[in-house]
Amino acid sequence: MTAAVRLDLARALVVAxxxxxxxxxxxxxxxITVTGDVEPLTVLGGxxxxxDSGLWPVAGVVFLASIVVPFLKLACLSWxxxxxxxxxxxxxxxxxxxxxxxxxxxxMIDVFLLAILAAVGQLGILASxxxxxxxxxxxxxxxCTLFAAEFYKPTLIWNPDGDPQTAQ
Amino acid sequence: MTENSSAQVPPSDHGRVVKARRFRVSLAWLFPVLxxxxxxxxxxxxxxxxxxxxxIEFPDAPGIQAGKTALFYRGVDSGKVTEVxxxxxxxxxxxxxxxxAFAAELAREHTDFWIDQPEISxxxxxxxxxxxxxxxxxxxxxxxxxxxxxxxxAGPPLLELDKPALVFTLHADKAPFVAxxxxxxxxGVQVGSVRxxxxxxxxxxxxxxxxxxxxxxxxxxxxxxxxxxxxxxHLSGRGASIDLPSLxxxxxxxxxxxxFVPGGNPVPDHAELPLAPNEAAARADGPEIQITFDTxxxxxxxxxxxxxxxxxxxxxxxVHLDPATASVEAxxxxxxxxxxxxxxxxxxxxxxxxxxxxxxxxxxxxxTGPYIACKPALDGAAATQFAGRTVTDEEWNxxxxxxxxxxxxxxxxxxxxxxxxAPVYHRGLVVxxxxxxxxxxxxxxxxxxxxxxxxxxxxxxxSRFWRVPATxxxxxxxxxxxxxxxxxxxxxxxxxxxxxxxxGSPAQEAATFPLFDSETLASAVSVPVRIxxxxxxxxxxGRTQLRYLGVPVGVVEDVQTKDSQVTVVARLQTGxxxxxxxxxAFTLVKPEVxxxxxxxxxxxxxxxxxxxxxxxxxxxxxxxxxxxxxDTALLERKGFPIHVTTAQTAIRPGALVTYRETRVGxxxxxxxxxxxxxxILDVLIDEEQRGLVRQNSVFWDASAIDGSLGFxxxxxxxxxxxxxxxxxxxxxxxxxxxxxxxxxxxxxxxxPPRF
Numbered sequence: 036m037t038a039a040v041r042l043d044l045a046r047a048l049v050v051a052x053x054x055x056x057x058x059x060x061x062x063x064x065x066x067i068t069v070t071g072d073v074e075p076l077t078v079l080g081g082x083x084x085x086x087d088s089g090l091w092p093v094a095g096v097v098f099l100a101s102i103v104v105p106f107l108k109l110a111c112l113s114w115x116x117x118x119x120x121x122x123x124x125x126x127x128x129x130x131x132x133x134x135x136x137x138x139x140x141x142x143m144i145d146v147f148l149l150a151i152l153a154a155v156g157q158l159g160i161l162a163s164x165x166x167x168x169x170x171x172x173x174x175x176x177x178x179c180t181l182f183a184a185e186f187y188k189p190t191l192i193w194n195p196d197g198d199p200q201t202a203q
Numbered sequence: 204m205t206e207n208s209s210a211q212v213p214p215s216d217h218g219r220v221v222k223a224r225r226f227r228v229s230l231a232w233l234f235p236v237l238x239x240x241x242x243x244x245x246x247x248x249x250x251x252x253x254x255x256x257x258x259i260e261f262p263d264a265p266g267i268q269a270g271k272t273a274l275f276y277r278g279v280d281s282g283k284v285t286e287v288x289x290x291x292x293x294x295x296x297x298x299x300x301x302x303x304a305f306a307a308e309l310a311r312e313h314t315d316f317w318i319d320q321p322e323i324s325x326x327x328x329x330x331x332x333x334x335x336x337x338x339x340x341x342x343x344x345x346x347x348x349x350x351x352x353x354x355x356x357a358g359p360p361l362l363e364l365d366k367p368a369l370v371f372t373l374h375a376d377k378a379p380f381v382a383x384x385x386x387x388x389x390x391g392v393q394v395g396s397v398r399x400x401x402x403x404x405x406x407x408x409x410x411x412x413x414x415x416x417x418x419x420x421x422x423x424x425x426x427x428x429x430x431x432x433x434x435x436x437h438l439s440g441r442g443a444s445i446d447l448p449s450l451x452x453x454x455x456x457x458x459x460x461x462x463f464v465p466g467g468n469p470v471p472d473h474a475e476l477p478l479a480p481n482e483a484a485a486r487a488d489g490p491e492i493q494i495t496f497d498t499x500x501x502x503x504x505x506x507x508x509x510x511x512x513x514x515x516x517x518x519x520x521x522v523h524l525d526p527a528t529a530s531v532e533a534x535x536x537x538x539x540x541x542x543x544x545x546x547x548x549x550x551x552x553x554x555x556x557x558x559x560x561x562x563x564x565x566x567x568x569x570x571t572g573p574y575i576a577c578k579p580a581l582d583g584a585a586a587t588q589f590a591g592r593t594v595t596d597e598e599w600n601x602x603x604x605x606x607x608x609x610x611x612x613x614x615x616x617x618x619x620x621x622x623x624x625a626p627v628y629h630r631g632l633v634v635x636x637x638x639x640x641x642x643x644x645x646x647x648x649x650x651x652x653x654x655x656x657x658x659x660x661x662x663x664x665x666s667r668f669w670r671v672p673a674t675x676x677x678x679x680x681x682x683x684x685x686x687x688x689x690x691x692x693x694x695x696x697x698x699x700x701x702x703x704x705x706x707g708s709p710a711q712e713a714a715t716f717p718l719f720d721s722e723t724l725a726s727a728v729s730v731p732v733r734i735x736x737x738x739x740x741x742x743x744x745g746r747t748q749l750r751y752l753g754v755p756v757g758v759v760e761d762v763q764t765k766d767s768q769v770t771v772v773a774r775l776q777t778g779x780x781x782x783x784x785x786x787x788a789f790t791l792v793k794p795e796v797x798x799x800x801x802x803x804x805x806x807x808x809x810x811x812x813x814x815x816x817x818x819x820x821x822x823x824x825x826x827x828x829x830x831x832x833x834d835t836a837l838l839e840r841k842g843f844p845i846h847v848t849t850a851q852t853a854i855r856p857g858a859l860v861t862y863r864e865t866r867v868g869x870x871x872x873x874x875x876x877x878x879x880x881x882x883i884l885d886v887l888i889d890e891e892q893r894g895l896v897r898q899n900s901v902f903w904d905a906s907a908i909d910g911s912l913g914f915x916x917x918x919x920x921x922x923x924x925x926x927x928x929x930x931x932x933x934x935x936x937x938x939x940x941x942x943x944x945x946x947x948x949x950x951x952x953x954x955p956p957r958f
Binding site: 074 | 231232233234235237238239241242245246271273
């Protein structure tokens with residue numbers, strides 16, 4: 036895989052991620068039904084719910100993990116990709132990339148949690164958790180950022196045209 | 204590398220490179236295009252699903268939440284509440300609902316919306332899903348142009364879906380236990396239900412009933428509706444049965460209807476029909492009549508039935524107490540087929556349980572409750588006002604008869620056991636009643652007695668009254684007569700009267716009669732006869748009878764003791780006046796037991812009596828001298844009297860006189876000669892044997908038995924063996940009889956001859 040292909044894939048995935056980020060946050064991620072109370076929850080709605088329940092530390096964590104982090108990932112990736120080929124701020128870009136990569140390991144935890152909830156939270160008429168399309172979009176956003184980060188190697192920051200693997 | 208080389212390619216090569224780049228770029232950029240397409244599709248479908256947004260105005264909106272509460276039509280989620288707010292005047296709740304696209308048709312002008320709340324009653328549970336899901340908004344599709352503003356219903360509509368059905372209104376005085384959902388049954392099949400109930404201005408209850416279209420034909424204008432109790436307990440002579448009309452009605456009961464007359468037309472929609480409290484009331488749809496009773500005991504509005512031939516034909520609708528006349532007026536509604544029972548002259552009798560000595564009646568009403576028995580007149584104009592009876596026909600007739608009857612007063616020295624209500628008999632018929640027992644002005648116990656109108660002719664001025672004892676036992680030889688004067692008489696006895704002799708003039712109202720202790724006393728109507736006895740042993744006033752040839756002909760009325768003798772005042776019955784003639788003989792007959800025989804044995808049981816022998820005197824006498832006799836046969840015998848004299852003898856009156864060991868007469872008297880020198884035996888020889896007594900007849904004392912055993916002769920006196928009186932024997936000399944003895948001849952008692 037050439038550097039150009041990687042760059043293109045990364046760019047396309049980031050754009051797709053940005054596009055998907057909108058419905059991922061607008062559409063409900065899941066529907067929680069507790070004793071007949073049907074509650075379609077968006078990611079932001081979930082945070083709101085948690086905050087309203089007084090669980091503001093949890094709300095903060097979820098807010099960070101599910102909204103801020105994906106947003107920052109997209110923003111950072113966009114920034115790195117925009118500066119691709121230019122000599123500016125190369126060490127910073129590399130540092131940001133490393134952080135992104137590290138955080139990326141945990142980025143699917145929301146989706147994982149949703150999957151667990153949907154699987155476990157089937158208590159019949161009393162309570163049920165139903166995954167909604169928003170979750171799919173959310174997962175797609177995360178996948179896009181993950182793969183974008185994966186395709187774009189940090190060597191490309193320093194060597195925009197080179198393919199580290201093929202070069203060696 | 205490629206990038207680098209492309210930058211250095213000559214301009215002639217430029218186009219190819221660009222083409223290659225463009226191809227590569229478009230492949231990678233498929234991701235964002237796909238993402239955009241997916242997003243776009245999602246939003247587009249979402250937008251496509253949106254129907255019109257409507258606003259519904261509710262008086263209140265419990266449990267309605269924006270973003271959560273759904274609108275259901277036919278159970279399908281058809282929209283979502285987006286906003287709940289109050290109108291500016293806080294008078295209503297305005298609920299905005301975002302309909303789904305497929306439910307856009309619901310936004311029609313006449314569509315009904317209501318809030319479905321869980322309703323849990325014993326009758327049924329509705330809106331159970333609302334408990335779990337929360338309240339929801341329900342819709343029923345209407346017609347008309349599209350609209351966005353609606354006025355919601357306060358409660359569920361009669362028909363939740365626009366199914367065709369028959370809707371009508373029932374009116375009842377009260378409707379306990381009827382609620383929304385109460386089943387409407389026809390022949391036990393639920394054909395509809397009560398959808399709503401409310402009060403009218405006049406306080407009556409209306410019930411809106413919806414009957415399924417498929418059963419609407421069962422509702423006719425002749426149908427009668429009534430409440431079915433949840434469970435009813437029937438008690439009858441056949442036992443008890445519990446009637447549970449249906450499980451659904453078990454708790455609340457239901458409403459049933461049926462037509463009791465053939466024919467009828469279907470009722471129109473929104474008809475107004477009456478609702479009866481029970482089936483009997485529903486059947487009673489004929490004319491109303493008023494029956495007035497002097498007591499309303501047991502008459503219950505809505506329960507008491509009218510029965511004809513034992514079958515119910517109507518029902519008491521209302522019971523009205525009239526203070527002015529102190530009577531109870533029952534308004535009765537007859538079943539229409541039996542309207543003709545209400546004719547002038549029909550008799551309505553309140554039947555209640557009655558247990559008396561006369562009998563037991565209306566026993567079934569102990570269980571079933573009193574009812575009104577109808578005895579219709581055969582013809583007569585239709586009538587609506589009747590005077591009801593509260594007693595049986597028999598008693599009614601009796602009371603009517605007694606009202607018009609003849610009232611008289613009976614007096615007696617004492618009046619045991621006879622009480623108010625005791626019967627008055629005339630020749631075995633009950634003709635009257637004792638009305639009252641009171642102490643008369645002169646301190647005499649008195650009875651006021653009424654003789655019924657139809658028997659008043661039987662009561663004459665010379666009628667004689669006597670007490671009929673509860674039980675009487677008359678005993679005579681071979682006869683034991685136990686008389687029980689009916690069940691009633693058994694306990695309290697009664698009074699009887701009759702005329703002995705010629706009928707007198709009719710008795711007058713309020714006349715006073717004496718009351719005799721017994722029929723014998725009452726029937727002895729002659730002038731009193733006074734008979735003097737030396738010994739009054741066994742004589743009882745009012746009890747001892749006078750008999751002629753063994754037949755009772757009178758009774759001793761009084762026994763007086765005067766001048767060391769007993770005087771009996773007796774009266775004779777009609778037809779036996781001849782016994783009062785001068786010369787009549789009265790003999791006191793007592794039981795006698797001796798070796799000669801037993802006599803007057805019947806008097807052991809019946810007591811002594813006075814035997815009468817009519818005299819032949821030309822006129823009636825009042826005073827007689829009675830005789831005490833041991834043997835009435837002796838008195839009656841016509842004999843041939845002779846006398847036998849002896850110095851002394853053990854022979855006493857009653858001794859037999861024998862001739863050749865054959866009885867031919869009797870010693871009837873034993874007297875001492877005036878100078879005391881000898882004893883004279885009066886002997887009566889049977890008339891047919893008188894020829895045996897000759898002038899030379901030899902009489903001897905046969906009380907002793909002479910016998911010889913070989914050469915030893917002995918003599919045994921036999922009084923103890925044979926007869927206390929002894930025995931007198933006679934014979935004639937074997938050779939040549941003398942002429943027959945004369946009446947009253949005297950013979951000397953001699954030694955027994957040797958044969």
